[in-house]
Amino acid sequence: MTRWVVIFDDTPGMLSVRKARGGEHIAYLKENADRILIGGGLRSVPDAPFVGGLWVVEAEIYDEVVELVLNDPYFSPEHRKFRILAWGKALDRSVTL
Template sequence: MSRWIVYFEDTPAMLPVRKAKGAEHIAYLKKNSETILIGGGLRSVPESPFVGGLWVVEADDYDQVLTLVLNDPYFTPEHRSFKILAWGKALDRSVNL
């Protein structure tokens, strides 16, 4: 099992998709919470519109992570690009979020 991050970058046209599919997306994250350990939206500054997102994933391989991305209700390739990267944590401690 390896750790991965998925970095999502949105176009401004993704904002209506977020509004329309937000509940489905959150349900998807909850359903996959044993694999998608942390997920959240990214903003340029607090309270500004979302410009992307980030997941920390624990999965066997790249293809498993890719399948998670492609099945997410937010998957809209014309409005959202993504990168999947293997990740090695430097610090391994509990964080209360």
């Protein structure tokens, strides 16, 4: 199984999408918690508006990660761009956040 990082970059218009689809997005993350291991919003500083997001995903192939992104209720191509990168932990140990 490969670990992937998805980095989302949002336009300012994404804030309205977040408000409208927040509950659906959280439900989607919970439904896919076996593959989307960590997910959360990114801000320039604490308490600033969100400017993007980040996921750590476990999936066999790149296309599975793309499918997860495109099916997320938050995905709005005019307001959210993304990059997918293969990732490997430097130390293979459990981390509790």
